[in-house]
Amino acid sequence: MEIRWYIGLAVALFSIGVMGVLTRRNAIIVFMCIELMLNAVNLLLVAFSKMHALSPVGLTNPSVVSNAQIFVFFIMVVAAAEVAVGLAIIVMMYRNTHVVDINFLNRLKN
Amino acid sequence: MNPQDVWITFPELLVWFPLLAGLVCFLFKDNSKVKSWVLLVSIITLCISFVSLYFSDDAKYLALNKASYTLKYMNNGSFILGLDGMGRLLTLLTAFAFPIIFVATYNTPYKSAKNFYGLMLLAQSGLMGVFTAMDAMSFYFFWELALIPVYFLSSQWGGERRIQATFKFFVYTFAGSLLMLIGIIYVYLHTININGNGHSFALYAFAGVRLNPTEQNWLFWLFFIAFAIKMPIFPFHTWQPDAYEQAPTATTMVLSGIMVKMGLFACLRWLLPIFPQATIKFDTIIIGLSVIGMLYASIIALKQDDLKRLVAYSSIAHIGLMCAGIFTKTEVGLQGVMLQMFCHGINIIGLWIVIELIERQTGVRKISQLGGVAHKAPILTILLVVIALANIALPLTNAFIGEFMLFNGLFAFNKWYAVAAGISIILAAVYTLNMIQKVFYGEENSITTAIKEIALHEKIILSVVVVLIFMMGVYPQPMINLTKGTVEALMLKFN
């Protein structure tokens, strides 16, 4: 498959994620949208590494390929850690306020 | 005398002794004993300053008058303190002023006096540092060090609107200082060290720096605005009446007697030697500003009802004349500035003492509410009249000699400037005599009947001021000789 399909998919996923973060107020959905953006980036990284694996650049310099894939794992680990912390915060928030609306906690304003 | 035989030098003593003594003040438990302590410290400082006059011969005693510390972590930057003629004169003024202030305000109660007096000594240390700094870094350091205690003194012990006035004063002068800091760093980066490696903050390196005309021009203004705010000259003066009015009188004395001299001193020490071409280029503008400021401040002084504000505007006019004297770049003008810095410091402190004594007894500073003080306190009146006449430069008082030389320099620069500036001496007579008439003459009223003759130590300290006024008015030559070398060195830059 040509690379542009992957790019198109990744851009679509990323845009959905951005729009979700901007428009939704439910903390869990915002969270899922952030994950979506991260995964869009992951997808791009994997696609490009695959593409470069067969190109002259990748053949002479294999670390270009492996670096990108290592990066994907790295992002997945960070995302997992983030989910662990983030969900814990959301759970605490729900326990205290019984809502998961992100605009509800705006005491920093004023 | 060799440097290794000297374990401490005069500039170090003058700077670090008040600093340490000031820090000791904060440790006092008893607020009443601290007064005696600071008085003692300030008198010792005065003695040190006197002794340093004896060792003024640089050929023999250079080691005693110069101290430098090398700062390893700053790329071998140096921290140089030194005394020259002008430095001696102004450290002497600083050393004179503080005992006078402490005696005059001996009966004034201050809450948490130990902090008050501690900060006063820190301010003294900062001022001494400014006058002895021989490199730009220590100069900037002490420049700010002098400002900070005064900020706290005014904001903690001041009048009703003290927060606003002090904040304005602080921000205003600090903004100026930052401009200077930019200038200092720029000049520093263009200096050539004697060893050939790296740059130097030292005065001689700054004075030898090669800058093209454009650089000189804008650097000149960076420095000058900082100094102009400090002096202050028109139109940078508006912080001053507020700050003088709101600060406790002891602090006002420090501010007006010594701190404003920092601006003039800095012009002579830094501005003229580093930027001679720019000085020549902008002299007309600056003298023009100064002369306008003299007239402007004198005219406004006519309308002041608050004694402190009156003296503040009068001071702006006098400082304007001194600033003009600096930029005439004539020998007589520069010599006049040197002398007048000292004289003005003594005279204005005398005026503040009188105002403080009146305010302490009546609680009032409004000219319109006072009157007839002369019946109740004739000695206070006589002493005030002498000081006030010195303030308007009557012959045989110290200010006459200074102003005579300043006007002379101004006249040599341009006749018409001298004429315009001369009008302010007429106005000075008007507002000063008005003040004397309304406050001291006439019938006493319900407020002034309470006034009693001043206490013995207050009489003595005012008499000291008066004696100084006459001594320097009749025989100013020792003071002139003190700064002769400095003036000659400066003149070399312009010939």
Place this chain on the structure above:
Amino acid sequence: MDNVLQMVWLIPLLPLIGFLINGLGRNSLSKRMSGIIGSGVILFSFLLSLYVFFNVKGGNSHLAHYFNLIDINSFTIGFDFQIDPLSSLFLLIITGVGFLIHVYSTAYMHEEDGKDYAKYFAYLNLFVFSMLLLVMGGNYVILFIGWEGVGLCSYLLIGYWFKNVNYTNAAKKAFVMNRIGDLGFLLAVFWLLNKLGTTNFTDVFANLSKLSTTDITGITLLLFVGAIGKSAQIPLFTWLPDAMAGPTPVSALIHAATMVTAGIYMIARSNVLYNLAPLTQEIIMWIGLATALLAATIALKQNDIKKVLAYSTVSQLGFMFLALGTGNYIAAVFHVMTHAFFKALLFLGSGSVIHGMHHEQDINNMGGLKSKMKITYITFFIGCLAIAGIPPLSGFFSKDSILIGAYEHNKIVYSIALFTACLTAFYMFRLLFITFNGKFRGTEKQWNHVHESPAAMTVPLIILAILSAIAGFVNTPALFGGTESLTHFLSPVIQQTHQTTLSHATEYMLMGGAVVLILAVISWAYFKFKNYEPKEESSAFGKILENKWYVDELYNSILVKPLQAIAAFFNTIVEKKGIDGMVNGVGKAVNYGSRQIRLLQSGQIGNYVLLMVLGILVLFIIQLFF
């Protein structure tokens, strides 16, 4: 061999010591003691001055240098004294008349408290000290020190009764007006210093060739501005009549005999300079003439005994300047001397009247005093004759030499001056007749209290009367077979440009005409005022004169009020709203701006994210397209 004149420093030192003793010991000295100390030091100064005078007359002179006041590379100003004929003559006048007035004061001021009494003598001694500095100074700076010093003492003594606001106002006015003149003087000194690098009289006069005509004209004009202030000429004369607020002996000493003649002394001292500035001389002459005339007209209508004398002083000073302007310096100095005698006499006489009437000064409430105050009357009469210029009294000789100088210079000037001399005779005799002739117009109680003054006051009057009568003979013109000894005495220091070229016949005619005119005027005044009754309304012109040509009101509306208005405008508008407003405006702008920007921190996470995304987009666009 040492010059005997080396002791001249004692002359000013003695009054200074008197000042210090009286000033510092004012609480402990008895009145008697302060009087003795105050007068005693002046007596000693006078004796020394006499010695100096005769020594100088013998051809001696002395330049003393004590120490350097200012010594820098550009110039040196020494504390120098110069003793020559001119200064020795003034020394005599100052200490001589000064001593008599001190003695007079011991009686005149006897009502004062011990403290104030000592203060009075301290001020008076300080004044004499300053005045001596002024005339002994060997350079313009020492002269200026004395110049301002006498101004200060004048201020202190006019405001001696400082409870009275009017008096302190008068004192302030005198000081400020003097200061205006002083500024001119100072500028002249700066000019000299800049061009010549010295202010020593001898050096300046020796180096005049280094000065351009502009320089000389400028310097002389500026010096003259100083003289205008000190010697109360148009336009700065209004302080002198107000200065009558001071005690009467002060008016006699400061505002008639000595201080106000400082301007004449200074110009006579600088005669070499003035001879090179014909334009300045012309201006001096016209200003002197105008002042003489203006003041004389005002004196016609004044009813305060001291005010009449004050305007008369202004007018006589005008005469002296007229003489200076015509290059007739010796006549001016001569008139200073005779004027010092007769005007001091007249002031002290008026003081005696005021003393006898218990501080009544309005001549409308006097009259017929001659029966009760014989000595005062006779001496006052002599004084009037002298000032009017009746031969052979002193005023005749001095005024005559001025008039003759004017005649040779310009006939119009002469006729105006002669007219003014007639006015002088008229107002002086009006004063005399209203005060001493006719019947008493005050209350009966006042009349019963009127008494002749004590000997301490009458003896000085008598001495001054004698001097007024005979002093003219020191400079008897050749016309009357005199030797003109004053002219000879002063000729080493004064280059008289005026030389009489008139024939004796013309001179006789001029003198005779003048005397006849003046006698006619006096007799007219006698018939008009011998039975004087105060009238309520006067003519329109009389009103103007009574109100002194409205000069004070004019100054008030063109100078004082606008200045106050400008000050108020600067204080409230320019300073508070303008400059300080700008400074505070910067602070306010920062404050306002940050309050606006703070709104961006809404606390809504959505907003932050939106901004972040927008920021990223902007960065992208910049990255892609620029």
